[in-house]
Amino acid sequence: MARIDYYFTVLSPFTYLAGLRLEEIAARHGVDIEYKPFNIAELGKHTGFVPLPQRPKAKQEYRLQELGRIAAHVGLPINLHPAHWPTNPVPASTAIISAQMAGGGDVGKLAYSLLRAEWAEEKDIAQDHVIRECLSEAGFDPGLADRDMLSAVEIYEKNTQDALNGNVFGSPSYVVDHQVFWGQDRLDYLDRHLERNG
Template structure:
């Protein structure tokens, strides 16, 4: 089975705007998704990127226009300046890692998207334990996963960053299939075509 290493942060608006299209592509092509949440600010620092707050005003303005247009195009409501952004993405990332380690019983795609949606469409703080528990439960997982295996999750979170750098990942969301890399939710169709052997 072909594996997609999905490097992302639930704090990214473009992770949110990807919706559940990755999961649809995986179902269509028989691919496996390995969810690899990471610290995107550290990734920027390691790969020459600039955090949004430090970008030139022209770039910041364009980013907001892109977000608004994409939200309308994709039918996804989005608050361009959410109340709880930026926030600490680690607790949400740890929950995703814990849920993936726990195996079956829930929908990892719904969890990853639900946490991003909480930030970008629901004005909720994804660093808040109560929010994380609720999204876990809504996605079919035990809410207690928010508090289980934190040390192991933190170690995996760090490894995800190192693996991303080694795989030439420099942003989020990023999709890696072997040596082929796809940056951004706007490259999901290219990923689909690649998995089908068409490009």
């Protein structure tokens, strides 16, 4: 059975705007998803990623226009200037990793809940109470926020290296059959690939 390796950072508005479409596609094709949150700052040192404040003004303005257009197209609310962005991505990322290891809940819903909290609900996803709330909403024990942190951090670092090894350079990226599909706007391409190769 094919597996989608889903590389993403919880800081990405484009990842938020993917909603739960990946999960719908995977369910339709009977494909598993491996959630692999990674360190975008570390990845960027090797892939040419330019932090937002360092991008030309025209690109910064275009990004805001594009985010607004995508949000309207997919029907998701978005705050283009969230109060708690950027924040420390490690607590939310390790919570996703710990939840995936523990099982018993919906990892896709957890990742989406954290992204929605940041980009639509004005919450700081580095805060323990926010992470616990999202874990509970997705059917996980909220106590996972405090467990196996060292193991989760090690996996977070490994995910970043795996992303580099797999030619991933941005978020969200979906890797299947050694092919990278970068961006929420490539989900239709991923869907067609699975249809043809399922």
